[in-house]
Amino acid sequence: MRLGLNPNKDQETASLTYSHQIIIPVYIPNQNDYFKNSLAILKLCLESLFITVHKKTFITVVNNGSCDEVKNYLQELYLEKKIHEILETTNIGKLNAILKGIVGYNFPLITITDSDVLFLNGWQKATYSIFENFPKAGVVCPVPSSRSLRTYTSNIYWDSFFSKKLAFSKVKNPLALKKFAVSVGNPDFYNRAHLENYFTVSNENEKAVIGAGHFVGTYRGEIFNSLEAKYSNYKMGGNSENEILDIPVVKKGFWRLSTEDNYAYHMGNVLEDWMNDEVSKLEKNISEVDFNIKSINASSKWLYMVKSKFFGKIILNKKIMKYFLVCKGLPSKDSEKYLI
Numbered sequence: 001m002r003l004g005l006n007p008n009k010d011q012e013t014a015s016l017t018y019s020h021q022i023i024i025p026v027y028i029p030n031q032n033d034y035f036k037n038s039l040a041i042l043k044l045c046l047e048s049l050f051i052t053v054h055k056k057t058f059i060t061v062v063n064n065g066s067c068d069e070v071k072n073y074l075q076e077l078y079l080e081k082k083i084h085e086i087l088e089t090t091n092i093g094k095l096n097a098i099l100k101g102i103v104g105y106n107f108p109l110i111t112i113t114d115s116d117v118l119f120l121n122g123w124q125k126a127t128y129s130i131f132e133n134f135p136k137a138g139v140v141c142p143v144p145s146s147r148s149l150r151t152y153t154s155n156i157y158w159d160s161f162f163s164k165k166l167a168f169s170k171v172k173n174p175l176a177l178k179k180f181a182v183s184v185g186n187p188d189f190y191n192r193a194h195l196e197n198y199f200t201v202s203n204e205n206e207k208a209v210i211g212a213g214h215f216v217g218t219y220r221g222e223i224f225n226s227l228e229a230k231y232s233n234y235k236m237g238g239n240s241e242n243e244i245l246d247i248p249v250v251k252k253g254f255w256r257l258s259t260e261d262n263y264a265y266h267m268g269n270v271l272e273d274w275m276n277d278e279v280s281k282l283e284k285n286i287s288e289v290d291f292n293i294k295s296i297n298a299s300s301k302w303l304y305m306v307k308s309k310f311f312g313k314i315i316l317n318k319k320i321m322k323y324f325l326v327c328k329g330l331p332s333k334d335s336e337k338y339l340i
Contacts, residue, residue, distance in 0.1 A: 018107065020110075041275070048119040061086050113215070139217045212258050223249055250304065
């Protein structure tokens with residue numbers, strides 16, 4: 001039986017007071033072996049976020065089947081109003097957890113990040129600057145990589161093929177690249193050529209590194225409004241990140257870019273002294289940023305097929321791209337080593 005009229009019937013939802021959502025999937029099933037330091041690293045990740053984000057940032061944590069110690073810690077942060085939302089799930093996989101965090105809102109910007117990222121001061125400002133100066137930017141990573149130039153980037157080359165805006169630039173922070181290499185367990189991830197130059201696109205105001213990594217990135221919220229893939233069969237890996245995080249960006253004609261300087265660190269699963277040192281250096285962000293991302297029309301499915309399927313097979317071929325990169329300023333002595 002129902003008595004009376006629900007007062008919420010036909011009421012529009014209030015406009016958001018937040019402009020930027022951050023989604024963090026967390027899976028720490030225990031505190032042994034691989035996960036021995038994971039809770040401590042999660043705490044550093046979240047502390048670095050609390051310090052560096054502006055006041056209009058909405059933080060969503062998806063607890064993807066973590067142990068009780070992690071669950072209790074996150075609940076404390078929620079009660080302290082440091083986290084705006086906690087979603088509790090069983091272990092449904094990283095990408096499915098991310099999708100849980102996306103639905104139900106309409107944020108213009110959404111940052112998706114692993115729980116082992118240490119954010120540095122200015123990361124949001126630097127990210128917004130890329131979106132402002134490159135209207136076609138669809139996702140921006142605050143950690144540049146010299147090796148990201150062939151990952152779903154053919155539409156950038158199509159759009160700027162003859163332009164002098166595509167060029168090689170000196171790496172601004174080679175030490176940060178080295179730190180990332182160590183964090184993924186491969187100190188030789190970047191060779192000498194990678195540490196000296198990366199491929200950039202520029203205008204009169206800004207340079208951006210071509211390509212974007214998966215472990216942290218800020219997306220145009222509209223990219224997720226019409227996702228074709230709403231479920232992943234993989235808990236991690238497989239084609240899940242490509243289908244849900246990469247392809248939707250380029251299908252709409254947007255670019256995948258990174259900041260020229262480094263604004264975050266990947267910590268991995270081993271706690272090290274430098275991590276606490278970096279967090280201790282951070283200064284509290286007390287700003288209220290009103291950033292309005294420019295809306296541009298998404299490209300057609302036909303253009304996506306031409307740029308990413310047809311042209312992509314040509315330009316991203318190592319033999320062809322080697323000569324393309326030399327024409328764009330890569331020293332010829334590095335051409336054999338760059339596309340490893």
